[in-house]
Amino acid sequence: MQNGKKPVLSLQDGSKIGVIGGGPAGSFFSFFLFELAQKKGIRIEIDIYEPKDFSLKGVPGCNHCGGVVSESLVQMLSSDGIILPQQVIRRGIETYTLHLEYGSTKIEALKSEQRIVSMFRGSGPNGSEVSDIQSFDGFLQDLCVSKGAVLIHERVTDVVTEPDGITIITAKSRKKYDLVVGAAGLNDQTLTLFKKLIPDYTPPKTAQTHISEYFLEKEMIDRYFGNSMHVFLLNLPGIKFGALIPKGNYVTLVLLGSKIKRKIVDRFLRSKSILDCFPEGTDLKNIKPCQCSPYINIRNGRKPYTNRVVLIGDSSSSKLYKNGIGAAYLTAKAAAYTAISVGISGKDFKRSFQPVCSRLNADNVAGKLIFFITTIIQRSHFFKKVIFRMVIQEQEKERGKRQMSSLLWDTFTGSASYRNILWRSVNLFLLGKLVWKMLTGLFLLPKKQLEKQ
Numbered sequence: 001m002q003n004g005k006k007p008v009l010s011l012q013d014g015s016k017i018g019v020i021g022g023g024p025a026g027s028f029f030s031f032f033l034f035e036l037a038q039k040k041g042i043r044i045e046i047d048i049y050e051p052k053d054f055s056l057k058g059v060p061g062c063n064h065c066g067g068v069v070s071e072s073l074v075q076m077l078s079s080d081g082i083i084l085p086q087q088v089i090r091r092g093i094e095t096y097t098l099h100l101e102y103g104s105t106k107i108e109a110l111k112s113e114q115r116i117v118s119m120f121r122g123s124g125p126n127g128s129e130v131s132d133i134q135s136f137d138g139f140l141q142d143l144c145v146s147k148g149a150v151l152i153h154e155r156v157t158d159v160v161t162e163p164d165g166i167t168i169i170t171a172k173s174r175k176k177y178d179l180v181v182g183a184a185g186l187n188d189q190t191l192t193l194f195k196k197l198i199p200d201y202t203p204p205k206t207a208q209t210h211i212s213e214y215f216l217e218k219e220m221i222d223r224y225f226g227n228s229m230h231v232f233l234l235n236l237p238g239i240k241f242g243a244l245i246p247k248g249n250y251v252t253l254v255l256l257g258s259k260i261k262r263k264i265v266d267r268f269l270r271s272k273s274i275l276d277c278f279p280e281g282t283d284l285k286n287i288k289p290c291q292c293s294p295y296i297n298i299r300n301g302r303k304p305y306t307n308r309v310v311l312i313g314d315s316s317s318s319k320l321y322k323n324g325i326g327a328a329y330l331t332a333k334a335a336a337y338t339a340i341s342v343g344i345s346g347k348d349f350k351r352s353f354q355p356v357c358s359r360l361n362a363d364n365v366a367g368k369l370i371f372f373i374t375t376i377i378q379r380s381h382f383f384k385k386v387i388f389r390m391v392i393q394e395q396e397k398e399r400g401k402r403q404m405s406s407l408l409w410d411t412f413t414g415s416a417s418y419r420n421i422l423w424r425s426v427n428l429f430l431l432g433k434l435v436w437k438m439l440t441g442l443f444l445l446p447k448k449q450l451e452k453q
Helices: 024-040 071-079 136-146 188-197 218-224 262-270 324-342 346-352 354-379 381-395 403-413 418-425 428-444 447-452
Strands: 015-020 044-049 068-070 089-093 095-100 103-108 116-119 150-152 156-162 165-170 174-177 179-182 205-208 210-215 228-232 239-247 250-257 290-292 295-299 309-311
Touching: 015 024, 015 165, 015 174, 024 044, 024 136, 024 324, 044 136, 044 165, 068 071, 068 324, 071 116, 071 324, 089 239, 095 381, 095 403, 103 381, 103 403, 116 239, 136 150, 156 188, 165 179, 179 188, 188 309, 210 262, 228 403, 239 262, 239 354, 250 262, 309 324, 324 346, 324 354, 346 354, 354 381, 354 418, 381 403, 403 418
Parallel strands: 015 044, 015 179, 044 150, 095 228, 179 309
Antiparallel strands: 068 116, 089 116, 095 103, 156 165, 165 174, 205 295, 210 250, 210 290, 228 239, 239 250
């Protein structure tokens, strides 16, 4: 308090903001806050605390992510003035190839905005000698620095609530801020610090995943993978989603599920569907992949804000099993708008920021139902055959009629909201076709013919 008055809970000219976490969420927030502050005519200072150096290769510069964003997000970033350079985009994904135990089929994006792009979050995997890779996270950081942000390569060790601000403490410094933003993802140590600031905050529930980077010559990747993301719907315990994503001289393996252990990964890599994607005789173990087992947000956090404090991105709300970068963009932009245009009190964030988180949370309820249905399909040889036939037949028709293909594309790539996917899946015409294919499979096709397909 100053002169017996309560401190003003809004950003003023000269306000200082501390952002803990320099990944996409922290950088998006800083970028948008600078933009909005400039429009409002106020001067602000932003410090970004990030111990990692995203210009480095391997673990020191990696943010443990599959590295895929939708074309629609790329276009939204472009409209906001964030133009991704060619060195960041490693490959444009125009199709995905669906793999089942008994076959595969290629599915095209119905619209250009449904395409996705692949990239590296750091500057490449361990041992990479490719020099033209630019980190997505590093690019965003540089953009913020060019606007005036100060990047501090130090780990935050403590945070303290003061009467007129929040103090951030590292091994080398101690500085007070008018607003502190948590954008450190699912880092347990950092979330524990924010729990001190927000006693009512409930951190997200997480699940362990698996990511590996496999090196291949570019000619081999062009030949065997092309501009296609390979998606696997195999009946393997614990795996909800598996994908191979081509990126320049590397192919990224992403396995998502409830608890991905080493035995599950090895079993997945031994499956014929995986081995057939690589050149004959490839020993995946001898490629020496850069690999990690990061955690993802499977149930969003609760009340990620209080006076002068807000958490964004994975620390608050994300998209179930998909598109964490898109959720970081949405929550960061909402938090920046609230801080500049509404205020920085807990009530302000509840009124203006929470609705964005609530929409993501509600969408994830639909997502859980979709993945529950997907799990049932994964375990059913019959259901997979029915859907497989539908997709193959749709690929032979005009694009506007590919309803099942479109649903699968959006489910696996994250190009649409889960509620939109769920709503489209109850289309009577689509359900009628599905029932007809099921009846055909049961009664009209001889058993031997079923086994051959």
